[in-house]
Amino acid sequence: MSQEEMFARQICHVLDRGAQSLDLEIVERLRAAREQALQHQRVIAHKAVLVGADGTALLAGDEDRHPLRTWLAMLALLLGVGLAYVWNGFNQASECEAIDSALLADDLPPHAYLDKGFQAWLEKDSSSGD
Amino acid sequence: MASRAELSNFLASVERRAFKQALFAVRDEDAALDIVQDSMMRIAEKYGDRPAEELPPLFQRILQNAIRDHFRRTRTRGEMFTSLTAFEGDEENPADALETLETDEEANPFAAPLAALLRAETLNLVEEALKNLPPRQREAFLLRYWEGLDIAETAAIMGCTEGSVKTHCSRATHALAAALEAKGIRP
Numbered sequence: 001m002s003q004e005e006m007f008a009r010q011i012c013h014v015l016d017r018g019a020q021s022l023d024l025e026i027v028e029r030l031r032a033a034r035e036q037a038l039q040h041q042r043v044i045a046h047k048a049v050l051v052g053a054d055g056t057a058l059l060a061g062d063e064d065r066h067p068l069r070t071w072l073a074m075l076a077l078l079l080g081v082g083l084a085y086v087w088n089g090f091n092q093a094s095e096c097e098a099i100d101s102a103l104l105a106d107d108l109p110p111h112a113y114l115d116k117g118f119q120a121w122l123e124k125d126s127s128s129g130d
Numbered sequence: 131m132a133s134r135a136e137l138s139n140f141l142a143s144v145e146r147r148a149f150k151q152a153l154f155a156v157r158d159e160d161a162a163l164d165i166v167q168d169s170m171m172r173i174a175e176k177y178g179d180r181p182a183e184e185l186p187p188l189f190q191r192i193l194q195n196a197i198r199d200h201f202r203r204t205r206t207r208g209e210m211f212t213s214l215t216a217f218e219g220d221e222e223n224p225a226d227a228l229e230t231l232e233t234d235e236e237a238n239p240f241a242a243p244l245a246a247l248l249r250a251e252t253l254n255l256v257e258e259a260l261k262n263l264p265p266r267q268r269e270a271f272l273l274r275y276w277e278g279l280d281i282a283e284t285a286a287i288m289g290c291t292e293g294s295v296k297t298h299c300s301r302a303t304h305a306l307a308a309a310l311e312a313k314g315i316r317p
Contacts, residue, residue, distance in 0.1 A: 004303050008275040011306055014256045015276055019146040021253075029163055030145040037170035038138055041178035 132182040140185045141170055144277075148193050151272055154261050155197045165200055169193045190277055191287045194269060252315060259309035263302055266290075270298035271306075 001009075022030075103110050112118050132140070145166060152162035169192045177188050260268055266288070273284045274295065285292045 004300065005275075007307060008271065008299070008303050011256055011260075011303075012276045014253055015147075015150065015260070018253050018257055019150050022146055022149070026149065026159065026163070027146075030149060030166065031142075033163070033167035033170050034138065034141045034145055036167070037141065037174040038134060040171060041134055041137055041174045042176060043179055 132178065132180060132185060136182040137174060137178060137185070140182060140189075141173075144186070144189060145170070147276060148189070150257075151193065151276075152197055154257070154268060154272070155265065156200055157261065161200060161204075165193070165196045169196045172196075186277065187279060187283045187287065190273055190279065190283075194273075194287055255310060255313045255315065256306070259306050259313075262309065263305055267298045267302035267305065270295050271302035274299050 148166045148169065149162055152165040153159060156162055156165065169189065172192050173185065173189050177185070180188065260271075263271070269288060270284060273279050273287060274281065279287070281292045281295050285295045288295065288298075
C-alpha cells in the first residue's frame with residue numbers, strides 16, 4: 001500500500017468516527033427511512049412450477065412467452081393421466097379373467113359356492129378334522 | 131436475490147456514510163436526509179430483487195445521481211452551470227487530466243500518524259477539508275477509499291475513465307494533506 005493510500009485510509013478512519021457519532025435524531029430518521037424503503041422492496045414473484053420426471057421444468061409460469069410449450073405440457077399431462085386410467089382397467093380385467101378361469105377349471109362347480117348346505121358341510125367337516 | 135434481512139443489513143451498514151456523503155456535497159442536513167431516503171427507496175423498489183453482492187455499487191450510483199439531481203433542482207441557471215461544470219469529467223480537458231502530481235518523497239506528506247489524526251478536533255477539520263474539495267475529487271475519494279469500491283466500479287459510477295479516477299483520488303489526497311497541514315495537523 002502506497003503512502004498516499006495509507007493516508008487516505010487514515011482519513012477514512014476519522015470519517016468513520018464522524019459517521020458513528022451522528023445525532024440521535026439523524027440516526028432515528030435514517031432508521032425510519034430504511035424501514036420505509038424495506039416496505040417497498042421489490043421481490044421476484046414465485047410461480048408454480050410443474051417438474052417433469054427428469055427434473056426439468058415443464059410449466060414454469062412463463063405462459064406469456066411460450067404459450068405452445070405450455071399447451072404441449074398440458075396435453076402431455078392429460079395423455080399421461082388417460083393412459084394410466086386405461087392401463088389400470090386392463091390390469092383389473094386381467095385379474096378378473098384369471099379368477100374366472102380358476103373357478104371354471106376347478107372340479108367344484110361354481111354354484112356350489114352359493115349353496116348354504118355345502119358351506120355348512122365345509123364348516124362341519126373342518127371342525128371335525130380338528 | 132437479497133432477502134429483506136440482507137437488504138436491511140446492507141442499508142443499515144451504509145446509511146450513515148451515505149448521509150455524510152450527501153451532507154459533504156449539499157451542506158444541508160434535511161436535504162442530505164432526503165437524498166438518502168430517496169436513494170434507499172429507489173434501490174429497494176427497483177433493485178430489491180438483486181443479489182446482495184450487487185447492492186453496494188448500485189446504491190452508490192443511485193446516491194451520486196440523487197446528489198446531482200438535487201443540484202439540478204435547487205440551483206439557479208448560473209449556479210447550475212458552475213455545478214455541472216464541476217461535476218463533469220476531465221475527458222474534455224486532456225491536458226488537465228494528464229497533469230501529474232509531483233510529490234516530494236523526502237517531504238513525505240502522507241506520513242501522518244493515526245494518533246495525530248484522532249485528536250478530538252481533527253474530525254471537524256477533516257470534514258471541513260473534505261467539503262472544500264472540488265465535487266469530483268471528493269466523490270472519487272469517498273467512493274474509492276471510504277466505500278471501498280475498486281477503480282473500475284468508481285469510474286462506472288462517476289461516468290469517467292479509470293485514469294480520471296486515479297487522478298481525482300490523487301489530487302484529493304494531496305489537497306486533504308495540504309489543507310490539514312495548513313490547519314496545524316502536520317503530516
